[in-house]
Amino acid sequence: MKYDVCIIGSGAGAGPIAYELCLAGYKVLILEKGGFYQKEDFFKDEVAVCRRSTFTPRLDLE
Numbered sequence: 001m002k003y004d005v006c007i008i009g010s011g012a013g014a015g016p017i018a019y020e021l022c023l024a025g026y027k028v029l030i031l032e033k034g035g036f037y038q039k040e041d042f043f044k045d046e047v048a049v050c051r052r053s054t055f056t057p058r059l060d061l062e
């Protein structure tokens, strides 16, 4: 199969670009090294996210 565009990585930058290109009628190939996440893999609970250590690291461990 032939494509018009090949995008390496499907992150926050490439995702919207790929979406717009597809809407414009281009055939887009995305090569992503990470997992193939589904809608169920994400959640929108901001309180729970803020409780994660990623956002509230224990400064005494730095």
Ligand SMILES: Cc1cc2nc3c(=O)[nH]c(=O)nc-3n(C[C@H](O)[C@H](O)[C@H](O)COP(=O)(O)OP(=O)(O)OC[C@H]3O[C@@H](n4cnc5c(N)ncnc54)[C@H](O)[C@@H]3O)c2cc1C
Residues within 6 Å of the ligand: 008, 009, 010, 011, 012, 013, 014, 031, 032, 033, 034, 054
């Ligand atoms: C914990 C955390 C929270 C954040 N919260 C916010 C927020 O609330 N608001 C906000 O605006 N920004 C936030 N950011 C920043 C935001 O995530 C980044 O600015 C944005 O993701 C950068 O986009 P990008 O497309 O450059 O890279 P990325 O989104 O990192 O995408 C790069 C993609 O390329 C893939 N890739 C890399 N190498 C290869 C390869 N060799 N072959 C194939 N695929 C490859 C990666 O797997 C990845 O999917 C947060 C970042 C982190 C880490």
